[in-house]
Amino acid sequence: MPYIKIEVTKEGVTREQKQQLIKGVTDVVTQVLNKDPHLTHVVIQEIELDNWGYAGEQTSVLREKGITAERK
Amino acid sequence: MPYIKIEVTKEGVTREQKQQLIKGVTDVVTQVLNKDPHLTHVVIQEIELDNWGYAGEQTSVLREKGITAERK
Amino acid sequence: MPYIKIEVTKEGVTREQKQQLIKGVTDVVTQVLNKDPHLTHVVIQEIELDNWGYAGEQTSVLREKGITAERK
Amino acid sequence: MPYIKIEVTKEGVTREQKQQLIKGVTDVVTQVLNKDPHLTHVVIQEIELDNWGYAGEQTSVLREKGITAERK
Amino acid sequence: MPYIKIEVTKEGVTREQKQQLIKGVTDVVTQVLNKDPHLTHVVIQEIELDNWGYAGEQTSVLREKGITAERK
Amino acid sequence: MPYIKIEVTKEGVTREQKQQLIKGVTDVVTQVLNKDPHLTHVVIQEIELDNWGYAGEQTSVLREKGITAERK
Numbered sequence: 001m002p003y004i005k006i007e008v009t010k011e012g013v014t015r016e017q018k019q020q021l022i023k024g025v026t027d028v029v030t031q032v033l034n035k036d037p038h039l040t041h042v043v044i045q046e047i048e049l050d051n052w053g054y055a056g057e058q059t060s061v062l063r064e065k066g067i068t069a070e071r072k
Numbered sequence: 073m074p075y076i077k078i079e080v081t082k083e084g085v086t087r088e089q090k091q092q093l094i095k096g097v098t099d100v101v102t103q104v105l106n107k108d109p110h111l112t113h114v115v116i117q118e119i120e121l122d123n124w125g126y127a128g129e130q131t132s133v134l135r136e137k138g139i140t141a142e143r144k
Numbered sequence: 145m146p147y148i149k150i151e152v153t154k155e156g157v158t159r160e161q162k163q164q165l166i167k168g169v170t171d172v173v174t175q176v177l178n179k180d181p182h183l184t185h186v187v188i189q190e191i192e193l194d195n196w197g198y199a200g201e202q203t204s205v206l207r208e209k210g211i212t213a214e215r216k
Numbered sequence: 217m218p219y220i221k222i223e224v225t226k227e228g229v230t231r232e233q234k235q236q237l238i239k240g241v242t243d244v245v246t247q248v249l250n251k252d253p254h255l256t257h258v259v260i261q262e263i264e265l266d267n268w269g270y271a272g273e274q275t276s277v278l279r280e281k282g283i284t285a286e287r288k
Numbered sequence: 289m290p291y292i293k294i295e296v297t298k299e300g301v302t303r304e305q306k307q308q309l310i311k312g313v314t315d316v317v318t319q320v321l322n323k324d325p326h327l328t329h330v331v332i333q334e335i336e337l338d339n340w341g342y343a344g345e346q347t348s349v350l351r352e353k354g355i356t357a358e359r360k
Numbered sequence: 361m362p363y364i365k366i367e368v369t370k371e372g373v374t375r376e377q378k379q380q381l382i383k384g385v386t387d388v389v390t391q392v393l394n395k396d397p398h399l400t401h402v403v404i405q406e407i408e409l410d411n412w413g414y415a416g417e418q419t420s421v422l423r424e425k426g427i428t429a430e431r432k
Contacts, residue, residue: 001185001296001297001340001342001347001357002294002295002296003147003185003187003294003295004292004293004294004295004313005292005293005295006290006291006292006317007259007290007291007292007293008289008290008317008321008323013321015122015130015132017320017321018122018123018130019129019130019133020316020320021125021316021317021320021321022125022128022129022130023125023128023129024317024320025125025292025313025316025317026125026127026128027128028308028309028312028313028316029294029296029309029312029313030128030359032305032308032309032312033296033305033309034358034359035296035357035358035359036357036358036359036360037127037128037359038126038127039342039357040126040128041124041125041126041145041185042124042125042126043079043123043124043147044119044122044123044124044125045119045123046123047259047260047261050231050260051234051260051261051262052257052258052259052260052289053237053238053239053241053242053257053258053259053260054254054256054257054258054289054327055242055253055254055256056238056242056243056246056253056256057235057238057239058231058234059289060231061235069289069323069324069327070322070323070324071318071322071323071324071325072324073152073153073196073198073203073213073401074150074151074152075150075151075363075401075403076148076149076150076151076169077148077149077151078146078147078148078173079146079147079148079149080145080146080173080177080179081145085177087266087276089176089177090266090267090274091273091274091277092172092176093172093173093176093269094269094272094273094274095272095273096172096173096176097148097169097172097173097269098269098271098272099272100164100165100168100169100172101150101152101165101168101169102215102272104161104164104168105152105157105161106215107152107213107214107215108213108214108215108216109215109271109272110270110271111198111213112270112271112272113268113269113270113361113363113401114268114269114270115223115263115267115268115269115363116263116266116267116268116269117263117267118267124145126145126183131145141145141179141183142178142179142180143178143179143180143181144180159338159346162338162339162346163345163349166344166345166346167341167344167345169341170341170343170344171344174344181343182342182343184342184343184344185340185341185342186340186341186342187295187335187339187340187341188335188338188339188340188341189335189339191403191404191405194375194378194404195378195403195404195405195406196401196402196403196404197381197382197385197386197401197402197403197404198400198401198402199386199397199398199400200386200387200390200397200400201379201382201383202378202379202382204375205379217329217368217369217412217414217419217429218367218368219291219329219331219366220364220365220366220367220385221364221365221367222362222363222364223362223363223364223365224361224362224389224395225361233392233393236388236392237388237389237392237393240388240392241364241385241388241389244380244385244388245366245368245381245384245385246431248377248380248381249368249373249381250430250431251368251429251430251431252429252430252431252432253431255414255429257289257291257329259291268361270361270399275361285361285395285396285399286394286395286396287390287394287395287396287397288396303410303418303420306410306411306418307417307418307421309413310413310416310417311413311417313413314413314416315416318416325415325416326415328414328415328416329412329413329414330412330413330414331367331407331411331412331413332407332410332411332413333407333411334411
């Protein structure tokens, strides 16, 4: 009965990316734990940049400074 | 001090239904546990259909296929 | 696809009370929203008294002062 | 690696207040636990008044009755 | 800045499975969203069988009846 | 009606530190938002090191390698 919550900043995540997240995470969890996918729910929660803080700063402020969360 | 979070897909839940959820769940929890309702909070979180995955599929896709979550 | 999380202080909640919570909350949510119970999950999370704060005080301290969360 | 979620009713919380919440909570948690702020995330979640229940009532109804959550 | 919470029933999940969950889910999320893994946290929460309800029944009761969550 | 959840790794957080977290976070949130502390709940959740992943690694493995989350 896994339940998975994914919280990400709201920065243009597309419908296709959401489907990839849901499919990919469901695959990992059901395969590692040998669980029935029909008992597996994934919820994606997008958080406004003003509402996510990192190291004491709003992400919206970090983005204005040119600091991203991108993989290098 | 119970706190209850209810996550549901965002599919036209009315104000009246929300009130019924809040009242009903508060009654169950405070009666079973003999808790003061003034210490009991209920939060309803509605999730976009693109953001809720079931069995590896977006709920929005399931709905397009005619698959609902309705009680039979 | 409702998912419900119930957080309560860890104060001797019995197996029977947990079953009543699960049954009662599932009934309320599936009836109000007309949802299939087979898509409905309820998770109870018991929190140690030292770990739940109310009005800036640990619940364990409140209990030592004789302050309970019981319904009057 | 602390992660902190702050849930509040959606009642005109300003960008400045959000920054104060993020800064203040990050300071408390990293100082008390001696944690690296770069491992500390804070997420603020604003909840519609219809979706937050207190003592079995919707907060929107409480507000209509003139009952606020303000500090006295 | 993704944060992912995985909730599963407490049924003998090994340290190796937890590592596979953490690695697998981090890979999916950072690749799909092109995010820095150093900003990505995964939390696994194991829930006692008495505390997880499915279709109005405690999972512990379902297990006693021989009903598992295993993939078929 | 704020509700705050603090998730930290389970690494010897003392009762005093928990009280400081509860007091400090309640003060910040009630002062910034002008909220009644009697409507403010704080829940601390301690997560086993095997269950918290950072950058795709279990925190328990990171600790074995001498990597801590301490403020420098």
